[in-house]
Amino acid sequence: MAKQNDKALAESMGRRRPREVIQDEVADSILGELVPPGAVDIPIESLYRSPFQVRESASSDDIDRLAESIQSSGLISPIVVRSVINPAKDLQVKSVPTFLEADRNLQVKSFEIVTGHHRVQAILRLGWTTVPVLIKHMTDSQAAIALTADNAIKKDLTDWDRYQSILMLERTGACKTGREIAATLGVSPPQISQLRAFGKLPMDAIEIIQTAPGCCGYRLAYELDTLGLNQTCPELVTNAFAALVSGKIKAQNQVVQWIRLQMSAKRPRTYRRELKIQNPGSSPVRIVVTEDGATIDAKGLVPEKLAKLLEQNLADLVS
Template identity: 30%
Template sequence: MKKNERLLKTIGINPQQSDIDKPFAPKSGPGVLMSQQRTAAELEKAKAEIEVLKNKLLPIEQLVSVPERMRKLKSGEFEDLKANLASNQLVHPIIVRKIAEDKYEIVAGHNRVAAYKELGRTHIEADIKTISDNEVFEAAFYSNFFTSDLSDFEKYEGFKIIQNNTGETQKSIAERAGVTPTLISYLFSFEKLPKDAIGLIKNQPFCLGATQAAKIAKGEESKIIQGLNMLLSGELQTEAQLVAFVLQKNNTKEITEPTTFKIGKKIFAELSSRNDIIAIKLKDQNQVTAIKQIIETAINEFIEKIN
C-alpha cells in the first residue's frame, strides 16, 4: 500500500480506485509550469512527426519533372520496374525539392514517378530536401550514381558536367565523389571519341563500355562512326566485333558499289563484298535455296581446281 493511501485511511477516508489511478497533478507554481512545458514539448514533437509523415507522401500532380535528369533504362527495365511497384512497396523514396507553393521539382526518381502514373497511383513517398540551384545537378547525379545501374557513358557525362561547372581536376572530382582516380580516368575514355560518336552513344548509352571506348578511340574517326552505326543497327552484334572492325587493317579494297544482276529491267540480285565477306541480296526470296546450291557447287569446283 502506498504511503498516501495509508495516510488517507488513518484519517478515515477510503480512496476510490479511480482516484488512485489518476496521475498526481502538481499544485505548486513551479510544478504546474514544468508540467505545461513538458506537455507543450510533447505536442510540438507530435506535430513535427505528423508533418514529416505528411511531407513523405506527395500528390503526383504536384511534382515537376526535369526530362534531362530522367535516367535511360535498358530495354524491358521500365516494365520490370512497373511490375515490381505494382505489387511491392516503394523501397527508396524519390527525392524532391520545393520550388513553389504545392510544387516540388523531382531531383531523383523520375522513372519511379512515371511507373506510378501508369499504375494509376495519385501519391508517392518522397524525401523533401533543401537543395540550391547550384547543387541540384550533383544531388541528382550522385543519387543515381550510388543507387542505380548507370551505364559507363552516363557516369562519364555526369562527371564531365561537374568538371565543367566546377573546373576541378579528375583527381579532385574522384576525392569528392569518394571513388578512385583510376575509375574517373577510365570513364573519361569517352572524351577521346569524336563528337559525332558521342552523339550516337548518347542515344543508346548502354551500347558501349568505357574499356571498349578507350580501344576504338585509337582508330580512324570515319571507321569509329561507321562501326558505331553498324553496332546500333545490329550489323555488328558485340562490342568486341566493333573493336575488331575499327582497328582492323584493310589489305583489300572495299567494294562500295554492289554488282547488280538483272532479268530484263528487273533487278534479280545484288552482289557486294567487304574485305573477307561476300554478300548476295536476292529480290525474290523463293530463289534463295537454288542460288545457295549454285554457290556451294561453284565453291566445291573451285576447291578441286586449287587442290
Template identity: 25%
Template sequence: MANKGLGKGLGALFPTAEVNEADVVNEVPLAELRPNPYQPRKHFDPEALEELVSSIKEHGIVQPLVVRKSIRGFEIVAGERRFRAAKEANFSYVPVVVKDFTDEQMMEIALIENLQREDLNSIEIAQAYKKLMDHFSITQEDLAARVGKSRPHVTNYLRLLQLPPEVQENVSRGTFSMGHARALRGIKDQEILLKLAKKVEKEGASVRQLEEWVQQINQVQQKKKKPKAKEESNPAYKRYEDMLQEAFSTPVRIRQGRRKGRIEIEYFSQRELERLIEMLQNDRILD
C-alpha cells in the first residue's frame, strides 16, 4: 500500500504530464521558459548535469519539455534538467509541448517526478511535503494518498524539519543520512544536539555509532533528573498512547508526573488542527 501510487509511474498518475504522439511540439526561445515555481529540488548534481550537456550537444533535446502558459512566457512542468543543460549548451530554442495544469498539479508532478527518480534529499522531501500541506490545507493522510506513501512515512519526514537549521543543511549536503537525522532527534537539548552533530561530522560516525552516543547521553541525562513516580513506567500508558494515535491518526504522547500528567497531540498543518478539533467536538470531549 505504501508505494502503490508511485509504483504506477508519473504517466499513470498524470497522463497529460507525458509527451505522446498526438501532442504538438513547438520550438520556443529558451529565454521565455521559467523553472517550475513549485520545484522541490534545490541541489542539482553538477557531474550528472554536465553529462546531459554533452549528450544534448551531440544529439539535441530528444524529449520535449512539458510546459504551461503563464502570464509571461512558459513555466516548466517537467524537464528542468533539460532546460538547465540547454542553457549550459548555449541553446537559443528548445522543443516544448504546451499543456494545461493547475497549481496543485504542478506541485504534485514536480514532487512525484523527483521522488520517482530519487533525486531529492531527505530535507527537500520534507520541505516539499510541508509546502503541499500548507499550500492546499491538506492533512497527512491526504498527502500520503497523493504521493503513494504511508502516513508514518510522511510524519517521519516532517519531523526532520524540527531539527536545527545546521543539521538540516548537513542532511541536504549528504553529510548526514536520514538515519543520522532520525537518531539526532532523540536528543531534546538543542545545545547537546548541535555538539553531537559536530562530533558526528568531524569523526564521520556511522548511524549505529551515533545511536549509541545518543543512548549514552540520554542515560546520563536521565540520572540527573529527580526520580519520577512509578506510574510513568506503567506499560498501560504506552497502550493508551497507541489507542489515541489510532483514533486521531497522529502522534500522541502521555506525560505523567507525580500527581498529574498531560496528553500531547501533534499536528503539522492548520487543516490538520481543524480536523482534530472537529473530532474532539464530535466526541463531545470539549463540551
C-alpha cells in the first residue's frame, strides 16, 4: 500500500506545472491584483509629485475616506513611479529628516509619481514609512501621457482639469495634434476645441474657476464664447461665476439668462416723446422727439412755411 502511495506521489510530482505557468495564472487572479508582480517598497521620502499633474487635489474628506479604505483593505494597486534625477525640491512628498540630510553618505533615489497621487496623500495620513510601487522606465512625454490617461478615467475629473491637461500636453510636446490629445483624454476632437473656450474667459472669471473647478463645464464656457459675452460684458461674466459659486445662481444653464437680465437692467432708457396737435377742421400733426432727432407727420404740410417757422424759433427750439 505504501509503495502504491509513493508511486502516486511520484506521478503527481512529475505532473507539476512549470513555475512560469503558475506565475501567469496568479498574476491574472485577484491575488495578482493584491500583490502585483514587480512591486517594491521604497521610502516615502523618495517620492516626488509629478510636474505634469494638473488635476486639483482631493478634498480633506475624500483623502480621509481613501485612507480608511487603504487601512481596512490594503493598497489594492501599487503606486506607479519612474526614476528621476534632481527633481524639484518643492515637489517632494515628505522631506527627509534634518538629521539624515546631514549625513553626506546617505543616498536616496528619487522617484516621480506617475499614477497614485491621492493614494500617496492617504498613505501619508496613515503614517506609512514605505510605499509599494511599480517602477517604470518612462520619458517625460510617456509619463505625461500616462498620467493624463489615468486622470481621464476618474469620475471627479472636471472640464477645467481637462483643459489644463490640454495645455500641459501641448506645452511639454507630449502630444503633437488635437487628435492625439483627444485620444489621451478619451474625448472627441470637437470637444477639445470646445474645451479651449476656457482660455477665452475673462481673467477674473478664470481666477474664480481655479478656486471652484467644478463650477463651469465646457458647454458653458463654449456658449459664453460663442455668444461673444466674454468680450461685450466681461464684468458681468465674472459676476455670474461669483453668483454661481455663492449659490445665487442655482445651475450653470441659468448663467447666460442671468447675464442677459443684468444687461437689460443696465441698458439706459431711450428718450422718446410724442405730441399730437390738431385745430378744429384741420388734419392732426404728429411730432415724435427722440435722442436721435425729431419727426413731423402731417397731411397737407407746406414745407417752405414749416422751414421758415422753425428758422424764426430755432433758438427757442434747440437747447
